[in-house]
Amino acid sequence: MNPRPNPRPTHPNPRPNSRRPSALLLDALLVCVALLDLWVNLDSENHPATAYGLLAALALTLRRHRPLLAFALTLPSALIGDAAFATMAALYTLSSLCRHRTLLIGCALAFATVDFMPWPWTSLDVDELDETYSLVHLTYTLATAAAPVFLGQLVQARRELTLRLAEISEAREQEQLLSAQAVLAKERAQLAREMHDVVSHQVSLIAVTAGALQVGSPDAEARAAGATIRRLSVQTLEELRHMVGVLRASGIRPTELTPQPSLADLHQLIAVSGIETELETDLPDGLPPTLQRAVYRTVQEALTNVRKHAPGATATVRIHHRDGALWTTVANTAATRPALPLPGAHHGLVGLRQRAELLGGTITSGPTTDGGYELRLELPSDDPP
Structure with missing residues (x-):
């Protein structure tokens, strides 16, 4: 053997x-x-x-x-x-x-x-x-035979010690990872409580107040504004409830995210934006979902900025596919009313630029000659099948 x-x-x-x-x-x-x-x-x-x-x-x-x-x-x-x-x-x-x-x-x-x-x-x-x-010869012979055995066993012990140290290091890294995940789960649970107890409550009050404005205001324009605010508040509440569920279930069981938007949802986005917007598009079917989401998020962020910084302005959204590239342009006119100071983290355009760079595209933005603003997204895209 x-x-x-x-x-x-x-x-x-x-x-x-x-x-x-x-x-x-x-x-x-x-x-x-x-x-x-x-x-x-x-x-x-x-x-x-x-x-x-x-x-x-x-x-x-x-x-x-x-x-x-x-x-x-x-x-x-x-x-x-x-x-x-x-x-x-x-x-x-x-x-x-x-x-x-x-x-x-x-x-x-x-x-x-x-x-x-x-x-x-x-x-x-x-x-x-x-x-x-003689005894000296016998001792020398035994030492000659024992030396390779002792040296081989020493090498084997060193190899096993190296393996044990690697296993200990791996176990320690795994323990640190589990500890970090536990801390993250605790922070997510706390964030979920804050979102449920504070943010959801305040958005609910906004929805109730907007509903009262929609029903009780004698002004037609105010009723329309109240209906828009109420619809957006209800939609925000639904998304918040789902996010709270995702945060609470994180690390316990897999949770499905909400369906990701596509170009087919642009009309609904424009309809609830509260901005008079013209949509021009000639896109064929079959564009990759990643490109569709990038275009949707760009238009969403641009219309949000129009509402915040250019009250009363109108917007134009142009989306075209030509020369192996997908072009998206969102332009708005000058504001007709002074903008209200609203809180913001100023991360919207940064996030859009990072998303575009991941897809190999670029984003440019800047004021127009008529006092408005224009945001342009270019993404590389092969012709869809």
């Missing part, structure tokens, strides 16, 4: 093939050293020793995959001749890959025996044992 190398994986290597040339080079170097050892200790008249020495040198090529077989093939060289380097190298490899201590002790004793005893064994003279095979 041939012991297999340690089945536990060593430290992961992102390029597993990068070590193969160095391993082959090391094997070739060991074979060359074994041949050199054979040449130094070569007895031209001892043909069996030469043959077994060559076999031992070639057996080193099997040491990684069949370490016990490689060691067994190198033993005759140490028994018949004086070339023992191949046997020591094979024993070191076996020790670095094998976990069976009893087998290793047996192999070391076998090597010490064949190295200590003369060949042929019949030439051993018991009367001359004390002179020729």
Whole structure:
């Protein structure tokens, strides 16, 4: 039975093939050293020793995959001749890959025996044992056999220690990730409570007040404005409820996001914007959903800015597909009423620009000659099928 190398994986290597040339080079170097050892200790008249020495040198090529077989093939060289380097190298490899201590002790004793005893064994003279095979010689032989075993076990222990440290590091990173996720889940739960208790309550009051204005105002324009405010408030409440559900369920179970808007929703967006808007588009069917969402969000942000910064202005939305590009232009006239100071984070255009850059497009914006403002989006787009 041939012991297999340690089945536990060593430290992961992102390029597993990068070590193969160095391993082959090391094997070739060991074979060359074994041949050199054979040449130094070569007895031209001892043909069996030469043959077994060559076999031992070639057996080193099997040491990684069949370490016990490689060691067994190198033993005759140490028994018949004086070339023992191949046997020591094979024993070191076996020790670095094998976990069976009893087998290793047996192999070391076998090597010490064949190295200590003369060949042929019949030439051993018991009367001359004390002179020729002294205690010093025996100690040296045992040390020579034990050194590859101890060195191989040391290398194996170092490899396992490296693996354990890598596992501990991975477990620590996983623990930190779980801790960060727990903190994030706590923050999301707190944010969900704030949105439900504060924001949703205030938007509900806006919807109720707008409904009262829609029903009780004698002015037709005020009733229309109240209806628009109420409709937008109800839509905002629905989106807030869904976002609260997403925040509360995050990390517990997968939650579906609301359906993402497309170009088909532009008419509804313009209808509830409260701005007199002209829409011009000649887009074919089959545009990618990412492009449709980018155009929708651009128009949405532009109309929101018109409501905030140019009250009473009219807008024009032009969307065209030509020359392998998707062009979107939102322009508004000058404001007819002073703008009210409204809170804002000034992140709208930054977010649109980042979205456009991710899709390989650009966004430009600036005032027009008539006192209005224009926002232009260009996105690369192949002709749809």
